[in-house]
Amino acid sequence: MFGTGAEPDARFTLANERTFLAWIRTALAFLAGGVALALLGLDLNGELRLAASLVLVVAGIVTPLLAWLGWARAERALRLGKPLPSSLLGPILGVAVSVAGALLLLAILLK
Amino acid sequence: MLFDPGLQPERTELAWRRTALALGVGSLVAVRLLPAVFEQPAWVFVGIVGLIVAAVLWFAARQRYRVVTEVLMHDGDRAVLPGAALIVALVAVVFVSGLAALVVVLLAPMRELT
Numbered sequence: 001m002f003g004t005g006a007e008p009d010a011r012f013t014l015a016n017e018r019t020f021l022a023w024i025r026t027a028l029a030f031l032a033g034g035v036a037l038a039l040l041g042l043d044l045n046g047e048l049r050l051a052a053s054l055v056l057v058v059a060g061i062v063t064p065l066l067a068w069l070g071w072a073r074a075e076r077a078l079r080l081g082k083p084l085p086s087s088l089l090g091p092i093l094g095v096a097v098s099v100a101g102a103l104l105l106l107a108i109l110l111k
Numbered sequence: 112m113l114f115d116p117g118l119q120p121e122r123t124e125l126a127w128r129r130t131a132l133a134l135g136v137g138s139l140v141a142v143r144l145l146p147a148v149f150e151q152p153a154w155v156f157v158g159i160v161g162l163i164v165a166a167v168l169w170f171a172a173r174q175r176y177r178v179v180t181e182v183l184m185h186d187g188d189r190a191v192l193p194g195a196a197l198i199v200a201l202v203a204v205v206f207v208s209g210l211a212a213l214v215v216v217l218l219a220p221m222r223e224l225t
Contacts, residue, residue: 010119010179010183010192011117011119014119014120014122014123014192015119017123017126017198018123018126020198021126021130022126024130024201024202024205025129025130027205027209028133028134028137028205028208029133031137031205031208034212034216035212035215038216038219038220039144039148039215039219046220050220053216053219054216057209057212057213057216058213060205060209060212061206061209061210061212061213063205064201064202064205064206064209065202067202068198068199068202071198072195
């Protein structure tokens with residue numbers, strides 16, 4: 001798969017793959033949420049609703065890239081017997097959900 | 112013959128298939144919704160492409176499982192597993208879907224599904 005290091009235990013490689021796929025499904029959920037929010041005919045403040053949608057969709061766009069990066073870095077760490085790198089994905093998505101939720105709350109309150 | 116009591120290859124196949132389902136469901140919604148929202152039948156192709164990719168992933172999951180178990184049987188747990196091509200392809204598909212979603216969100220204030 002890569003040129004460097006030794007082949008890691010296959011179970012770790014498969015676990016890494018499943019982690020990547022979980023992030024991909026998360027990205028799809030973010031995209032679906034952002035689009036649904038934009039398309040449903042809800043009585044909300046227009047600008048704030050758009051902002052919430054954009055936060056969700058941008059998070060969904062960024063996530064597959066970071067998931068791929070995380071998968072590649074973990075694979076490299078496994079091959080070289082080094083500690084697994086930490087990922088920015090958790091904090092970023094956590095913040096995105098909170099920000100989108102806050103914007104949505106404001107959109108409801110300030111319609 | 113079971114290589115791994117932890118059933119990792121099986122779980123990995125299921126993970127790929129779950130991902131295919133998520134993409135498939137989203138694509139079905141896109142097929143239903145986008146042409147109606149934008150009053151333009153051509154939008155149906157966004158969802159159709161998604162459905163095709165989801166089908167490819169579904170069958171690639173089984174194919175990948177077969178390759179993985181075959182390799183593990185012969186080469187033990189230090190085997191060379193299938194490469195990253197499918198992963199890169201999936202990243203590209205989701206990224207492009209995200210760009211499409213961005214277009215939808217930006218154009219949506221002009222139209223609404225009620």
